[in-house]
Amino acid sequence: MLKLTYFVISLPMTSLQLNKTYEPQAVEARWGQYWIDRGYFGAAADSTGQPYTIVIPPPNVTGSLHIGHALNNTLQDILIRWRRMQGRNTLWLPGTDHAGIATQNVIERQLLEEGIPPAQLGRDAFIERVWSWKQQAGNTILEQLKRLGASCDWSRLRFTMDKGLSEAVREAFVRLHQEGLIYRGDRLINWCPRCLTALSDIEVEHEPIRGTMYHISYPLTDDPCTSLIIATTRPETLLGDTAVAVHPEDPRYNQHIGKFIKLPLTNRAIPIVGDSILVDREFGTGAVKITPAHDFNDFEAGERHQLPRIALLTHQALVNPDTIRDAGVEPGVLDSIANLPVTKARPIIVEALKHQGFLTKVEDHQMVLGKCYRCKTVVEPFLSPQWFIKIQPLADPAIAAVEQGHIRIIPEEWSNNYLGWMRGIKDWCISRQIWWGHRIPAWYCTTCYPEAHKILEGRGSRLIPSHASPIVSKTAPTTCATCRQGQFIQDPDVLDTWFSSALWPFSTLGWPANTKDLETYYPTSTLVTGLDILFFWVARMIMIGLKFTGKPPFRDVYIHALVRDAEGKKMSKSKGNVIDPLTKMSQYGTDALRFTLASMASPGRDIKLSEDQIEGYRNFANKIWNAARFILMNADGPSEICPVSDRPFVDQWVLSRLNHVTNAVTGRLEEYRFDQAAGQLYQYIWHEYCDWYLELIKPVLQNGDSPAARSTRATLLQTFEHLQRLLHPFMPFLTEEIWQTIPHQGESLVRQPFPVATQEWENAKAEQTFTIIEQIVTTVRTGRALLDYAPSKSLTIWGTAKDPDAIAQLNESRHHIAHLCRGTVSIADQNDWPTDRILHLAVGSLMIGMTLEGEVDLNKALARIKKHTQTKQKEAARLHGRLASPNFAAKAAPDVIQESKERLDILTAELSLFSSSEQQLQKMAF
């Protein structure tokens, strides 16, 4: 007994109506707040379902949403909404970053505009000022994220400087210090003379410039007639040279190792050393000056040879008269350059060298210059006491985690990038001489280190000698263990912003406390980020996460492309090439922008965004909108869900295809192929569902309450509801609006189950029959077009086939063909076809003819047919050649051979029909 389940869907009473044109603003305003008010995005650690966690890459608290954020957060939202619908216990944790130097610069600029030098304001007042600015501007980006539809659990909003996270930072610092992984030392660091702070290696941008190479002669002390010629791009640093290096195996120079040379413009003699690491015999003259206080290589060479360091410049990159006097610089030279900026001192030194006959050659030289990533000022290597993290012990497990697959980087190509960087990693300079940030939890006893008194509040850490050993503690100490006194000054430096960011995946979940949240949601599932912060952030989260939790902070790292402008340049305000996502959202709708970004998120490739594309997807949204209107107009009637096998073939076909798309979308999302998932939806909804299904069922629906109409009405609503769920992660606002309007069960689409494929919807036969309809209809339409035969004019289609199954399929679909072709269909033996005014067309193994009424343009048709014939003949010839080749027969796979044969058969049949059409047309023409 066949069990039939019948039930009638009734339309709900709804106040919602769909206007003729899709107006996104109204729709977005309605649902964005609705979702939040009802708490649909809230996560609870005790919920059922396998946890799925994403922590947001926290945007700068005072920032504004740019297109990169839009992409980044759209992708995260797609993942989270999808997983939420799948029934996972989802948490998307939102938050903002205090962004040390960036924010400090913003406030400093504001103050300068008001005519207040920041130094005059003082540290505490300055910080207060930043907090009040945060109060005022900090919500901007959060509101913008909400507008984008970001389904974060907004009740869990965190900030890198809030109480809990600040505590986590101090905890992490103290623990690392206890283990000897944080140290303070005199090192050469990248120094920005404008920001007056240290920068980490990756905060320095390199820019190629055309510089000058100066060749300078250094005479030997015991043989002034012999000189070593050294080449340098920074002649002024010669005043701080403490040795000259040559390669120990260089026969030109190695006899001089151990001798001394007289340093030009000074009264100093400096040694010649052999150093195979520093010196490349092939480059320049083969002799290198060593200036340990002003060059990173020289610093290391200085360590190897125990050379003194002479710092020539102040922290503002001015020539320091005190130190160069001590370095024995000739009084005349000294006076001429004292207190000058380094760039002004250089030509004076060059002139002096030239005057005294030391300058032997000047030539152009391509070189790179390091600049501050924030303010673009030329960075100076600067010798000062700073805090560092000893990175090697942290890097090794972080390398292993990726190598062993505990962390998956997607696309995989970036793994090598990551591993390469991690293997060559150097100690991380974490101290910054600014005010805004987490202040380093280290205190100096003013009794033990009277120098500490001299600290200029705020930016004076370089005045505290590196041998001073501070008390590192989560809270201010009360008594000095050495002298029993109780006067302390806290280290004025703050931590690199990325230090707190490195803790983000677990500090936001309550660490160091062992919370239920931490237990449930950590390690997080997926980190979605751009390549630009792979080293800044991702690598450090992995190192620090492994260190403190013993677990990798996330399972997958999905790295998306950078959004660039039409010329492929990085978008930036200064270049004026930004596409503002908020403007586009207002113009085309948030869903259109989201869908555009998802569609373009191909892996490994930068996105060049153009406005036309957004418009195209706006049209897609409008298409769906109008499909919804059509469905609502036609849903108003009796409908019955019956077993798939009992439904009309068009319903079987559309369900079979929907099944396929459902599988495909899910599969593509599993692989993070947002572009392909979006493409599947676009193609199916527009070009199968709307173009074919809705057109095919129009006559069926008009047929009142016939069984076919009832079933189709039910199928229509069923599939369309299914599609809204499938599309929801990509276009949340539009789908919610539509879903709320069509028959549905539940409060919101947000919490509906994500569709899964149904085996019984699979129907190969229906798909095959559809293909026949599609081909015939397209062929007849093409026939109409090439004859300039108006669509309104009627015609008769004649069809036959050798295969009885094909005839049966033709018969089954004749009404659909008649409807879509606007004509009548006759199935008859070819002998019974009329001989006059008939155009023969080929559709695979079917033979089709169309008879027309009235006048037609035959010449055009003849030309077109000739062209088609040529194309087909070419293809047939190629296939024929391939099949005739003995090598092909011997080596190609059997199915490939079979396919080629079948295709050639079809081509041959088509060609014969073409030739018959051509003859017919010629007959008609005369």
Added chain:
RNA sequence: GGGCGGAUAGCUCAGUUGGGAGAGCGCUGCCCUUACAAGGCAGAGGCCGCAGGUUCGAGCCCUGUUCCGCCUACCA
């Protein structure tokens, strides 16, 4: 200097293990066919950067090369 990626239709790009060159936008023609003109139907347009190689067969694999982009780097 090292590494990575790209070069396919006028534009922006897709092309999964090698077997009939695709999409969107733009363009041309026809059509307001009662969901949609932000639409429908049909169409034009491509030595897949260049040169070799492997293969019965290459947009796809290999080598070389040109141009563009990105990352990285201590060549004084």
